[in-house]
Amino acid sequence: MQNLIICALLLAFISPFICIGFNVTIDAYNVIDFGAKGDGKTDDSQAFLRAWESTCGAEGMRSLVIPQNYKFLLSPLKFKGPCNASSIQIQIRGKIVAPAKNEWVSYYFTWILMTNVNGLIVDGSEGLIDGLGSTWWPCKPCQRPSVITFNACNDLRVSNLRIVNSPRSHINVNDCVNAIFSAISIHSPVNSPNTDGFNVYASKNIWIRDSTIASGDDCIGISGNSSYVNVTGIACGPGHGISIGSLGKGSDNTAEQIYVQNCNFTGTTNGARIKTFPNGSGYARGITFEQIKLIKARNPIIIDQFYDDYSPTDKGVEVSGITFRGFDGTCVHDEAITLNCGPQGCFNITLDQIKIVSYEQGKQVYCSGKNAHGTVTSTTPNCSCLSP
Numbered sequence: 255m256q257n258l259i260i261c262a263l264l265l266a267f268i269s270p271f272i273c274i275g276f277n278v279t280i281d282a283y284n285v286i287d288f289g290a291k292g293d294g295k296t297d298d299s300q301a302f303l304r305a306w307e308s309t310c311g312a313e314g315m316r317s318l319v320i321p322q323n324y325k326f327l328l329s330p331l332k333f334k335g336p337c338n339a340s341s342i343q344i345q346i347r348g349k350i351v352a353p354a355k356n357e358w359v360s361y362y363f364t365w366i367l368m369t370n371v372n373g374l375i376v377d378g379s380e381g382l383i384d385g386l387g388s389t390w391w392p393c394k395p396c397q398r399p400s401v402i403t404f405n406a407c408n409d410l411r412v413s414n415l416r417i418v419n420s421p422r423s424h425i426n427v428n429d430c431v432n433a434i435f436s437a438i439s440i441h442s443p444v445n446s447p448n449t450d451g452f453n454v455y456a457s458k459n460i461w462i463r464d465s466t467i468a469s470g471d472d473c474i475g476i477s478g479n480s481s482y483v484n485v486t487g488i489a490c491g492p493g494h495g496i497s498i499g500s501l502g503k504g505s506d507n508t509a510e511q512i513y514v515q516n517c518n519f520t521g522t523t524n525g526a527r528i529k530t531f532p533n534g535s536g537y538a539r540g541i542t543f544e545q546i547k548l549i550k551a552r553n554p555i556i557i558d559q560f561y562d563d564y565s566p567t568d569k570g571v572e573v574s575g576i577t578f579r580g581f582d583g584t585c586v587h588d589e590a591i592t593l594n595c596g597p598q599g600c601f602n603i604t605l606d607q608i609k610i611v612s613y614e615q616g617k618q619v620y621c622s623g624k625n626a627h628g629t630v631t632s633t634t635p636n637c638s639c640l641s642p
């Protein structure tokens with residue numbers, strides 16, 4: 255065990271040379287002290303679990319340190335709470351790598367699971383998590399694991415985390431209340447299947463901010479009973495954009511109070527998207543996308559109530575109170591805006607201050623829609639298909 259000293263310096267205004275410092279000591283547990291080798295070959299997961307048990311079981315503020323200049327190979331592992339520690343910080347300074355596909359002995363839905371830990375702080379400065387996805391991607395029908403899942407973790411803070419090459423989605427946020435993710439960097443190739451950046455599910459009061467996401471699927475997907483989700487300052491692309499849904503199957507079929515602001519979509523297939531299954535139930539309401547920059551986004555604005563299925567239907571997910579405001583930039587597909595609502599209609603749709611042009615100079619783009627109701631102001635291309 256070693257002590258970690260955090261020194262916070264408060265600079266006085268009077269003179270830049272006067273500073274008042276104080277030390278806060280948090281007991282830190284270093285995985286090396288629990289037998290981790292960090293040579294990239296030895297499976298260090300048991301050592302990590304021993305370090306976790308000590309960290310979680312102790313009282314007070316605790317810190318788990320994954321040190322720099324090591325590469326830790328970990329088989330699937332679970333960091334389980336509740337903990338005695340009042341707050342736990344995990345510092346990822348070194349590199350963490352997953353085993354290759356043929357070394358997984360059985361299927362796990364996620365490689366790293368953090369479950370039932372409240373007040374968790376994860377800081378990944380200098381660290382890197384590599385899911386070794388390239389060993390999985392060729393097998394599209396395989397059940398592939400996500401890299402990290404936060405399940406039932408309330409009051410969560412995750413920052414400066416760098417994740418690459420997930421076999422499936424990079425970060426799952428399931429059943430969490432109050433979480434902030436900042437300065438997250440996610441990178442998987444454009445053709446890697448189902449590699450969502452974030453997947454927010456059944457969670458509330460979530461803020462994902464100031465992050466960079468390049469992937470083969472949604473940069474951020476928000477679904478299944480999620481509410482009060484803010485997404486700000488995201489550079490998304492390549493990828494499929496930021497999506498709400500798919501909603502409509504099962505009881506986890508709602509999404510509301512979602513606010514996406516100040517995001518860039520660069521070379522994405524979609525941009526701001528709401529997708530629901532036909533003949534489903536539930537709702538998507540109170541959803542705003544604003545201040546969005548588009549650089550060669552294929553189809554930047556989409557409401558699609560026929561996701562994955564075009565069968566005729568007489569009922570569907572209720573879509574209402576949806577605002578797209580302040581979109582600016584270029585698209586690739588001629589159909590820049592798609593508002594494809596089911597026969598029951600989408601209501602209270604607002605399009606405002608939108609200027610989307612083709613990336614090919616002089617080429618016309620258009621808006622297409624059916625059963626969509628709401629108001630359009632200052633929008634190019636014009637959306638005359640939207641009725642009051």
Ligand SMILES: *[C@@H]1O[C@H](CO)[C@@H](O)[C@H](O)[C@H]1NC(C)=O
Binds near residue numbers: 277
């Ligand atoms: C903080 O810790 C350092 C290193 O142990 C020590 O030199 C310094 O005096 C401490 N400062 C205060 C304000 O306690």
Ligand SMILES: *[C@@H]1O[C@H](CO)[C@@H](O)[C@H](O)[C@H]1NC(C)=O
Binds near residue numbers: 310312336337
């Ligand atoms: C919390 O502390 C109690 C009492 O020391 C101990 O029995 C228990 O195992 C600890 N919990 C965890 C998760 O380690």
Ligand SMILES: *[C@@H]1O[C@H](CO)[C@@H](O)[C@H](O)[C@H]1NC(C)=O
Binds near residue numbers: 484
């Ligand atoms: C989301 O943003 C709104 C408006 O800026 C703010 O009032 C709200 O507290 C934010 N919520 C979260 C969960 O960050």
Ligand SMILES: *[C@@H]1O[C@H](CO)[C@@H](O)[C@H](O)[C@H]1NC(C)=O
Binds near residue numbers: 487516517518
């Ligand atoms: C979006 O692009 C603009 C212009 O290139 C840039 O100034 C801004 O920082 C970008 N924002 C994000 C969130 O990446």
Ligand SMILES: *[C@@H]1O[C@H](CO)[C@@H](O)[C@H](O)[C@H]1NC(C)=O
Binds near residue numbers: 456478479
């Ligand atoms: C979603 O919310 C509904 C209604 O509150 C509830 O019946 C259902 O169990 C929830 N599902 C999940 C997965 O949270």
Ligand SMILES: *[C@@H]1O[C@H](CO)[C@@H](O)[C@H](O)[C@H]1NC(C)=O
Binds near residue numbers: 566568
């Ligand atoms: C719609 O769903 C209901 C039950 O959920 C089912 O009975 C009906 O056949 C479905 N209709 C279509 C067109 O799929």
Ligand SMILES: *[C@@H]1O[C@H](CO)[C@@H](O)[C@H](O)[C@H]1NC(C)=O
Binds near residue numbers: 539574
């Ligand atoms: C329309 O949507 C806006 C934005 O979500 C919301 O504030 C307003 O209450 C909605 N109005 C109606 C009549 O549903």
Ligand SMILES: *[C@@H]1O[C@H](CO)[C@@H](O)[C@H](O)[C@H]1NC(C)=O
Binds near residue numbers: 636
């Ligand atoms: C809207 O755009 C279409 C296709 O570009 C065009 O034919 C139509 O005249 C436009 N309507 C208005 C009112 O500008």
